[in-house]
Amino acid sequence: MRFIGNKENLVEKIYQKMIERNISGNSFFDFFAGTTNVGRFFKKKNFQVFSSDLLYFSYVLQKAYIANNQELNFEELLKGIDFKTQSLFSTPLQKIVDFLNQIPDKQGFIYENYTPAGNRMYYSEENGLRIDAIRLQIEDWKNTDLITENEYFVLLACLIETVPFYANVAGIYAAFQKKWDPRAVKKLILRPIEFVVNDKENFVCNVDSVSLINTVETDIFYLDPPYNQRQYAPNYHLMETIAKYDNPEIKGITGLRANYENEKSKFCNATTALQELKKVAEKGKYKTLILSYNNEGIMPETEILLLFGKIGTVELVEFDYLRFKSNNNGESKNKKHIKEQLYILRK
Numbered sequence: 001m002r003f004i005g006n007k008e009n010l011v012e013k014i015y016q017k018m019i020e021r022n023i024s025g026n027s028f029f030d031f032f033a034g035t036t037n038v039g040r041f042f043k044k045k046n047f048q049v050f051s052s053d054l055l056y057f058s059y060v061l062q063k064a065y066i067a068n069n070q071e072l073n074f075e076e077l078l079k080g081i082d083f084k085t086q087s088l089f090s091t092p093l094q095k096i097v098d099f100l101n102q103i104p105d106k107q108g109f110i111y112e113n114y115t116p117a118g119n120r121m122y123y124s125e126e127n128g129l130r131i132d133a134i135r136l137q138i139e140d141w142k143n144t145d146l147i148t149e150n151e152y153f154v155l156l157a158c159l160i161e162t163v164p165f166y167a168n169v170a171g172i173y174a175a176f177q178k179k180w181d182p183r184a185v186k187k188l189i190l191r192p193i194e195f196v197v198n199d200k201e202n203f204v205c206n207v208d209s210v211s212l213i214n215t216v217e218t219d220i221f222y223l224d225p226p227y228n229q230r231q232y233a234p235n236y237h238l239m240e241t242i243a244k245y246d247n248p249e250i251k252g253i254t255g256l257r258a259n260y261e262n263e264k265s266k267f268c269n270a271t272t273a274l275q276e277l278k279k280v281a282e283k284g285k286y287k288t289l290i291l292s293y294n295n296e297g298i299m300p301e302t303e304i305l306l307l308f309g310k311i312g313t314v315e316l317v318e319f320d321y322l323r324f325k326s327n328n329n330g331e332s333k334n335k336k337h338i339k340e341q342l343y344i345l346r347k
């Protein structure tokens with residue numbers, strides 16, 4: 001998924017840096033979960049994973065990939081619905097996804113507000129109708145007890161993983177494009193997610209992670225905070241609305257959610273970010289804290305080193321990384337080399 005700060009292509013490298021330094025353990029706190037790519041990686045390495053994020057759509061992904069710990073069989077649903085047309089060899093999830101791809105269109109909040117029918121061009125009208133139909137069907141199955149809580153979040157995660165492929169945006173949802181991107185006019189086909197299973201009980205939350213420092217105790221705290229003043233909630237407002245489907249009050253040409261007070265991050269301001277980091281580093285219950293940051297972040301390197309130096313031994317590891325820039329469709333001429341940083345603090 002395209003998401004600012006997504007560590008999908010970096011997590012293996014981060015892990016190698018850990019191995020080289022003999023940093024190991026059994027439990028891992030993914031403090032700023034986002035897409036869950038980091039949590040998933042460490043879950044596959046059989047760490048017990050804890051994670052949290054302020055964004056609800058991240059919570060949906062966390063429930064599906066991190067908290068859920070088995071291949072689900074959708075027993076009730078498969079009993080009640082005629083799936084005769086499906087292949088015998090499909091997995092239960094694939095059968096449900098195929099079914100959802102065939103249900104009739106429905107007009108709902110996305111069609112009415114984020115397609116040309118609502119004077120916005122985030123999605124084509126055809127795909128707005130698909131998103132509403134699928135989202136409403138999943139909610140209806142939950143309300144009629146045809147799916148379990150885990151099945152509900154897995155189906156929502158399928159939708160959350162699918163919709164970015166058809167969004168008419170240049171990476172973030174702060175604005176839609178004025179011309180249709182070719183991928184936005186393709187018909188939306190729901191895709192199944194992978195199940196990630198390990199031997200541990202894993203826990204996920206949808207709260208300010210700093211509020212968890214007295215409760216969560218793990219060998220490793222992995223912190224990947226926002227790097228600049230741009231809040232995530234307005235940049236991903238439409239992902240939030242598809243996940244919550246709460247008919248929010250929206251405003252302006254871009255249809256932003258009018259209220260996102262409780263999703264504002266203190267890590268988007270240099271002063272409050274340092275104050276929050278201090279709380280986590282001082283009071284958190286970990287053996288090793290790893291902070292992912294870069295040389296353009298709003299917290300100055302000297303301040304971070306000074307703060308960590310007072311708490312334990314600190315090492316700064318740097319490597320070059322080709323950054324995804326949100327506003328240019330990832331074209332190579334606009335790609336930019338920055339220094340990706342890992343601050344490693346051992347108590």
Ligand SMILES: C[S@@+](CC[C@H](N)C(=O)[O-])C[C@H]1O[C@@H](n2cnc3c(N)ncnc32)[C@H](O)[C@@H]1O
Pocket residue numbers: 003004005006007008031032033034035036037038052053054055058207208209210224225226227232233264265266267
């Ligand atoms: C750089 S991204 C993390 C990316 C993630 N590592 C990944 O691979 O997708 C930062 C994330 O921190 C979240 N966030 C910011 N402040 C937070 C806080 N105080 N508590 C929990 N999550 C927060 C944002 O919503 C965003 O998803």
